[in-house]
Amino acid sequence: MLKPAPAVEALETGRSGRTSGTTDEGEPFLTMEDLRPSAATSQWLVVGITLLPKVSWGWLPFCFTFLGFGPALKLLLFITLFSVFSAAMLYRLYQHSDKQGTTTLADIGEDAFGRRLGRNTVNLFVRFIDVALPSVMHVGGTRFLQTWLFYTTGVCLPYISLLFGGIVLTLVQFQRLGGHQALVRIVQPVLTAVAVAGVLLKLVLLQIEASKVSATELDADAAATNLPYFSDAVIAVVQLISANYMGQHVFMEEISGMASPANFQHSTAWAQVITLMFNLLVALATLRALPVLRVRGFISFAFGPDLLSRLVNLMMWLLMTVKYVITLHVSTKSLLPRLPHLLVSWFDDPDGVDGELRVKPRQLWLLCSSTVVLFSFLVSCTFPHTFLYLSGLLTSVCYIPLAFTLPCLFALKLLGNRITALEYTLCTWVIPVSIIISILGCWASLYHLALNVMAAPADRLKLLAASWSMVAEGYVSSFVPRFAPWTTDTLAQLQSAAAAAPLPPGTIAAPACGPGQELPLLAAAFPQHHILGVDLAEGMVGLAQQLVQREGLGGRVEVRQGDASRLEGLPPLAAVVSVFGLQQMPAPAQVLAAWTRALAPGGVLCVCYWPAVVEGEGGPWQRLSDLTASSRPAPDWEAGIPGAALAAGADVLCDERLAHEMRWPSVEAFWEGIVRRGPWHSRLLHYGEQHMQELRGSFMQAYPDPQAPLAHAPEARLVCLRRRAAAAAL
Incomplete structure (x- = not known):
């Protein structure tokens, strides 16, 4: 001093x-x-x-x-x-x-x-x-x-x-x-x-x-x-x-x-x-x-x-x-002493006497x-x-x-x-x-x-909900069959974890369930558990509910419309399963931690998502990422996965990359599927047709023949965690 x-x-x-x-x-x-x-x-x-x-x-x-x-x-x-x-x-x-x-x-x-x-x-x-x-x-x-x-x-x-x-x-x-x-x-x-x-x-x-x-x-x-x-x-x-x-x-x-x-x-x-x-x-x-x-x-x-x-x-x-x-x-x-005179005058004598x-x-x-x-x-x-x-x-x-x-x-x-x-x-x-x-x-x-x-402003969430509702049926025909191998891998990992240590009683939640392709599979694999699907898009929820009714699972499987990033108002969950929903969340690491905290002690979280890099430089999805990197910069959203879940009280059971081949009739079919029936439809609604046509021209420069068949093997990341009993009771 x-x-x-x-x-x-x-x-x-x-x-x-x-x-x-x-x-x-x-x-x-x-x-x-x-x-x-x-x-x-x-x-x-x-x-x-x-x-x-x-x-x-x-x-x-x-x-x-x-x-x-x-x-x-x-x-x-x-x-x-x-x-x-x-x-x-x-x-x-x-x-x-x-x-x-x-x-x-x-x-x-x-x-x-x-x-x-x-x-x-x-x-x-x-x-x-x-x-x-x-x-x-x-x-x-x-x-x-x-x-x-x-x-x-x-x-x-x-x-x-x-x-x-x-x-x-x-x-x-x-x-x-x-x-x-x-x-x-x-x-x-x-x-x-x-x-x-x-x-x-x-x-x-x-x-x-x-x-x-x-x-x-x-x-x-x-x-x-x-x-x-x-x-x-x-x-x-x-x-x-x-x-x-x-x-x-x-x-x-x-x-x-x-x-x-x-x-x-x-x-x-x-x-x-x-x-x-x-x-x-x-x-x-x-x-x-x-x-x-x-x-x-x-x-x-x-x-x-x-x-x-x-x-x-x-x-x-x-x-x-x-x-x-x-x-x-x-x-x-x-x-x-600094109130506007107009505001103060509201309390004055109206006659000015x-x-x-x-x-x-x-x-x-x-x-x-x-x-x-x-x-x-x-x-x-x-x-x-x-x-x-x-x-x-x-x-x-x-x-x-x-x-x-x-x-x-x-x-x-x-x-x-x-x-x-x-x-x-x-x-x-x-x-x-x-x-x-x-x-x-x-x-x-x-x-x-x-x-x-x-x-994640409200307008963006509304845009995403509207977009996925509009493409719901096209998503089922174009992407659900192509994503099925990863869905099978995720459920197999959950069953493996349950075989090693039984799941606690309660509900198995599927946030961002989309049209609900995993809900009947979960119901068949875990007959003693209640199954809950949550999705933001009304159109997706409608298709999932129709699927549940066709399978005769109305008594055991429930589908709700809501924000899948928050599993709030629910009792502790036996498991959380999400296939290709995490990457769409506004803050994936924080959402992963929130899903972990929603688990009961001993509960299991299995998440399969598309990471920041899904394939090599020649892959079509990587080409799409390169096209938008300069116009829409964003921080590394994968930071904290699975670190946020570890801090929330989880142990890692599995963290691996899984690649499966996807085939398209043509490069043009791939583009139309992504833009008209998939994740880029919200971009089409937001930026308009002219912007998407400009992107299409840049994308097609790497493919001289747009009608040629296209095959690629994108790599997803599968993370499986178990909630520690000590962390939940602390």
């Missing part, structure tokens, strides 16, 4: 004499004095608790598993050091100000660069935080509430988001609650400590689970799931920075509120030390459990439906609720807080499950400039030759580096938010 700057009187007169607490050129800027108790120990301990980051540790497993333990640890230590340096610079700026006791960061900015560039810039960042932070809290709180209370139910996410918003809106109407210091200084630290303890215990249990998985499986999974995506690396670095952000935009208010502002340095140093200890504990536990954490995008407090994971999610939800109440209280107070406002203060408070919650609810519905990226965007846009860029910039402008050569060098390096990281963080966060929105 930097030693206190010379007294204000000395700064104003330019004297350089030594006084108690001054900083000399040769003195270190971090000493044990900053951690040594003093007469005001209780006060700086309380402020230190206030500055302690509340949810930073939750992202550390993601950061350490993606960046690697060594690089992430070095980055964490450097960021901690520069956070201490930033706090010290703010304290020096506070001492330099002539308005001590009422100084804000905006005042410092005005002193440095005037009202327009200085004060307005700081206020812009702070107001953006007031607007955006409730939305981030709403998204995170909705996710934690879902994982804690509604994990195995069929309640839709918007309803959970609405429930969470209603709870917070009710709490914030008690105006004294949102501004009560006990929430910040007592409740938040206690909840944080309990949640950290739960995460550490969970990581220890995962380490025990990792010892049961063979090294060969872990090495193969690591190679498949830890791919070097630059945007993920940027997000990881931004989250490490967020893990050390102590709220520099309110530092001045904290300093002004202390009886002895000099104790503020003790508070910031103590908060950084405790934060670093929390971070290192989680990081070390992550290192021990690393083999089962090799899942891209892994989040430490989203482990699964077991009791311990739900406890951690409960603590996180309570912590997020408290934080949401506090931020909503601040946002409502900020919004009150009485100019007094006809709304009571409590009603106005409810109106403002409801506006913020409504906006946050809309953000939560638009960007579900994006807490990591929304918080990364907020960190990049506001926290990094307020924590590093502006304090160093103001220090260079106002303190001048009063800072040491080391401090001057650090400031000149921190400013450009923080700007670059902020820009990269904005890009990476927006990129992932865009991917999330485009992954």
Whole structure:
């Protein structure tokens, strides 16, 4: 920690004499004095608790598993050091100000660069935080509430988001609650400590689970799931920075509120030390459990439906609720004086005789807080499950400039030759580096938010459902016979697994069952089990139901229309079987994990799907992939298969590639089958006939004779897993 700057009187007169607490050129800027108790120990301990980051540790497993333990640890230590340096610079700026006791960061900015560039810039960042932070809290709180209370139910996410918003809106109407210091200084630290303890215990249990998985499986999974995506690396670095952000935009208010502002340095140093200890504990536990954490995008407090994971999610939800109440209280107070005149005029005297406002203060408070919650609810519905990226965007846009860029910039402008050569060098390096990281963080966060929105929007799901309904009968005639060998392989693998260890009683589900070709086969192979088929397309469901009725299986086989990626509202399943449905899901790895969690202990999951590469360069399907690679880039959707299922509590029974020959009367028949009766029909509906004719011309360049017979042997991937009894009972 930097030693206190010379007294204000000395700064104003330019004297350089030594006084108690001054900083000399040769003195270190971090000493044990900053951690040594003093007469005001209780006060700086309380402020230190206030500055302690509340949810930073939750992202550390993601950061350490993606960046690697060594690089992430070095980055964490450097960021901690520069956070201490930033706090010290703010304290020096506070001492330099002539308005001590009422100084804000905006005042410092005005002193440095005037009202327009200085004060307005700081206020812009702070107001953006007031607007955006409730939305981030709403998204995170909705996710934690879902994982804690509604994990195995069929309640839709918007309803959970609405429930969470209603709870917070009710709490914030008690105006004294949102501004009560006990929430910040007592409740938040206690909840944080309990949640950290739960995460550490969970990581220890995962380490025990990792010892049961063979090294060969872990090495193969690591190679498949830890791919070097630059945007993920940027997000990881931004989250490490967020893990050390102590709220520099309110530092001045904290300093002004202390009886002895000099104790503020003790508070910031103590908060950084405790934060670093929390971070290192989680990081070390992550290192021990690393083999089962090799899942891209892994989040430490989203482990699964077991009791311990739900406890951690409960603590996180309570912590997020408290934080949401506090931020909503601040946002409502900020919004009150800025209400549009038109909105306020609705409550005025309609005759214009009485100019007094006809709304009571409590009603106005409810109106403002409801506006913020409504906006946050809309953000939560638009960007579900994006807490990591929304918080990364907020960190990049506001926290990094307020924590590093502006304090160093103001220090260079106002303190001048009063800072040491080391401090001057650090400031000149921190400013450009923080700007670059902020820009990269904005890009990476927006990129992932865009991917999330485009992954499975409602319009795309409707398009897929309509397309598969339209081609249902053509699919049965053109593709079901050609896909039959893989269907047989999948059922044979399920029977082999059942012979090795009997399936638990219950239902065998077939998500994305299509026209239901596997349903009669499942009913014949497992006469003691109920069979359930689920498909999104109404046309496919109709054909499957007709098949069930023709086979006389109406009493044992059921077909439902619904989202096959979510097997919600069902009792634990005996088995899940899917043939060529997984690759159509918006997030295949996450869907595979969800299907795994839907299994009963000992249940089996058999999935056959088309991988990213199904044949060599000369194959027609690979030719189709090459044609669309440049116009529709996408991340490697196979990342995390089967790693996500391993983390969800499964053991791999089989993971192999199966190739069978497919024959077509001609190349033209293959093209017409894919476009008119198969998976590219949705592309035809979306882009139109002209686009498809252009693609057809490019495709046919590789085949001089479109009427020539076509034979190829595409390779599918068959993955079979069994749910561990220990994982389900944990």
